[in-house]
Amino acid sequence: MGYDVVVVGGGHAGLEAAWAAAALGVRVALVTVNPERIGTMPCNPAVGGPGKSQLVAEVVALGGLMGRAADATAIHTRMLNRSKGPAVQSLRVQVDRDLYALKAQEILAERPIEVLRGEVAALWVEGGKLLGVRTVDGRGIPAKAVVVAGGTFLGGVVWYGRRSRPAGRQGEPPARFLSQSLKAVGHTLRRFKTGTPPRIRADSVDFERLEVVPPEVPPGSFTGNPGPFAAKLPTWQTRTTERTHRLIRENLHLSPLYAGDIVGIGPRYCPSIEDKVVRFADKESHLLFVEPDGLATSEVYLQGFSSSLPPELQEEMVRSLPGFERAVIQRYAYAVEYDSLDPTELTRGLQSRFLPGLFAAGQVNGTSGYEEAAAQGLLAGLNAARYALGLPEVHLPRESGYIGVLVDDLVGRGTDEPYRMMTSRVELRLLCRADNADERLIPLAVAWGLRSKEDLARVEAKYRRVAEELRRLEALRIEGVSGLQWLRRPENTYEALLERFPPPSPLAPEEAYQVEVRAKYAGYIERQERLREKMRDLEAHPIPEGLDFPKVPGLSREAVEKLSRLRPRTVAEAARVPGIRDSDLTALLVHLRRLA
Ligand SMILES: Cc1cc2nc3c(=O)[nH]c(=O)nc-3n(C[C@H](O)[C@H](O)[C@H](O)COP(=O)(O)OP(=O)(O)OC[C@H]3O[C@@H](n4cnc5c(N)ncnc54)[C@H](O)[C@@H]3O)c2cc1C
Structure with a gap:
């Protein structure tokens, strides 16, 4: 079929x-x-x-x-x-x-x-x-x-x-x-x-020695429906020690990365513990998060401790961490290329x-x-x-x-x-x-057919209520200014305003949040709206598909090379290519105007 x-x-x-x-x-x-x-x-x-x-x-x-x-x-x-x-x-x-x-x-x-x-x-x-x-x-x-x-x-x-x-x-x-x-x-x-990172057998960890991070109550959620166990477990924190760093430094030659075996490029913003110790040599300790793998599992996950050093060494490294002196590794850390x-x-x-x-x-x-x-x-x-x-x-x-x-x-x-x-x-x-x-x-x-019309009606109703409330605040007078201006003062909160001037019908918490953000950050939001207009303006200048960049007068050699390779569809996209200067954009805009 x-x-x-x-x-x-x-x-x-x-x-x-x-x-x-x-x-x-x-x-x-x-x-x-x-x-x-x-x-x-x-x-x-x-x-x-x-x-x-x-x-x-x-x-x-x-x-x-x-x-x-x-x-x-x-x-x-x-x-x-x-x-x-x-x-x-x-x-x-x-x-x-x-x-x-x-x-x-x-x-x-x-x-x-x-x-x-x-x-x-x-x-x-x-x-x-x-x-x-x-x-x-x-x-x-x-x-x-x-x-x-x-x-x-x-x-x-x-x-x-x-x-x-x-x-x-x-x-x-x-x-x-x-x-x-x-x-x-x-x-x-x-x-x-x-x-x-390695996974550690939970019953081999001395949790008394770790710093506890309790779950938030009430719990947060992505959909507005937190699950039944969302505030069930804590997580913990520990730190690398001088001994951890020494073990890593003395054994870097055993790392496939430092020995040159791995040719693949790793994530800069999620570095291995070896990378952290080498790159931030003056840092005495790195924070690690100890996270349960589940409600019933017997493993904890050691976030921040990913490694490709050999398993025998990982045992020693893990045992150099406070609370992990007798730790048993259930699954070793590894790298994948x-x-x-x-x-x-x-x-x-x-x-x-x-x-x-x-x-x-x-x-x-x-x-x-x-x-x-x-x-x-x-x-x-x-x-x-x-x-x-x-x-x-x-x-x-x-x-x-x-x-x-x-x-x-x-x-x-x-x-x-x-x-x-x-x-x-x-x-x-x-x-x-x-x-x-x-x-x-x-x-x-x-x-696009990914959600129903009822979902749209719900979201439109939500933001209509938010807009109505913002209009009410604009009309309200508090201490000689409008409700919106009053809210913009750092010491004032929407909650305090509501106590004195409640709306005709109460807003849902997520609607109230929208009102507060829109009122408090109005100045910054306006600034970003202007930036968006500028971005849209550049977006509105399409670059013809077959444009011969070497023939655009005034483009730098770097711009010609990069734009020919990446073929941006608009001037906005060209502007985001690293190495493209304002002078390149001006040259491009002048050329496009001439073509038009
Ligand atoms: C060791 C390791 C470390 C990681 N570290 C980090 C990290 O530090 N930070 C971070 O943000 N993310 C990390 N991740 C990455 C994270 O797991 C991935 O980004 C995420 O899972 C990617 O999702 P994906 O759907 O692209 O691929 P995957 O989750 O890898 O899923 C790929 C799927 O494709 C299937 N598949 C592959 N080829 C075929 C084929 N030819 N035929 C049929 N099926 C096939 C596999 O069976 C699998 O189901 C790590 C992943 C691994 C494995």
Whole structure:
């Protein structure tokens, strides 16, 4: 039987891709080596955090499943950066690792998605046309569109010290052949690497010696529905010691990275403990987070302690940490090296520039993290379904939020290390907050068939009430100024205002929050709105597809080289290419005006 969309991979990108494609009513199959492991979290058992929680909020707004699975299986939640502004406040939800995967599989089963067991060996291409995929046993699976979401599995090699073996991650075989097929289509592959910390047997840890971080009560959630155990468990903190650092420094030659065995480039913002000790040599100690792996599991996860040093040494390193003097390692830390695509060879809808109907999402596009993978999976799955239906590709512009920035950065600039989302990458972060993702994206989700019209009606009603309340505050007089001006004073709160001047009907807590943010940060919000106009203005200057950049008078040599390679579609995209100067943009604008 033929499919409209075949998704290769059951990780966080593959899950969202299949889920989004199925929302459009097309026939979807998800092919994965091991269906029981769909939704596995190979690294930390947590969703969200700075930059990432905003991605999850957008995935939720666009009808994705990650937020639902995380909320249902949460065991501890925390709002990070609470003392900072609303732009950077970020929810982090610690989940039960096993339950998360089961919940994700349960949600997936709500839509008619066929899960097939198999290793995809190649794209099935005839006469330059994509016909589907072929598995290692020679089976052909016909499909109009294919989403490759192979994660760390393509050409995967895991490293424990200087010993390596082919694997996609611990205990799972690599995808041995798919890389060749992607290369044959014309894609460039690079070697990236990432790593994970050791898991420790919980009953071997002296928790009395650790600093406790209690869960927040009431718990936070991505969907407004925290699960039954969301405030159940604490997490803990410990620190590296002088002995830990000495052990690492004295044994760096045993690290495959420092010995030069690993050629792949690792994530700068998620460095191994070896990297931290070497790069920040003057730092005496590094903070580590000790996180439970689940409600009933016997393991704790040592966040911040990822390593590729040999297992014997890991024992000593772990035992040098306060509270871990008698620790028993259940699973050793390791690094994984894998093939990843150059994302500049994709469109903004995550489609291959070389083979129509081929899409790619997740770690395979050069990113790192579950949330980054989920966000891309959703977009790629949506566009794969649209391709199968003969509809044009859609994308999220940069100014629409975090997913827009993620894709724009990947496709427009590329990345030479595993890309991780951060709030600082988003110019309009005060406009594109996690709390207003519903307002920004639900209208698009409804237009694209990812959510229902009732959802749109609900969100419109919510923001109508917010607007009405803002108008009421504008008209209110308090201490000689309007209610809005009064609220802008740092010492005043909306809660205090409500006590004195309650509205005709009370607002829901999430509506009241919107009112307070909009009133308190009005000045900054206006400034960002002006910046958005400027971005849109540059966006409104398209660059003709075949423009011969060497013939644009006044462009620097660097600009000619980079713009010819990256082929930005608008002046705004050209402006974001690193190394492009204002003088290059002026030259480009003058030239475009002349052409017009
Ligand atoms: C060791 C390790 C360390 C990590 N460290 C970090 C970190 O420090 N920070 C961070 O943010 N993230 C880290 N991650 C990354 C995080 O796990 C990924 O970003 C995320 O899981 C990517 O999701 P994905 O869907 O792209 O791929 P994955 O979750 O890797 O899923 C890939 C899926 O594709 C399937 N598959 C692959 N090839 C084929 C094929 N040919 N045929 C059929 N099925 C196939 C696999 O079976 C799997 O189901 C780490 C991952 C690993 C393995």
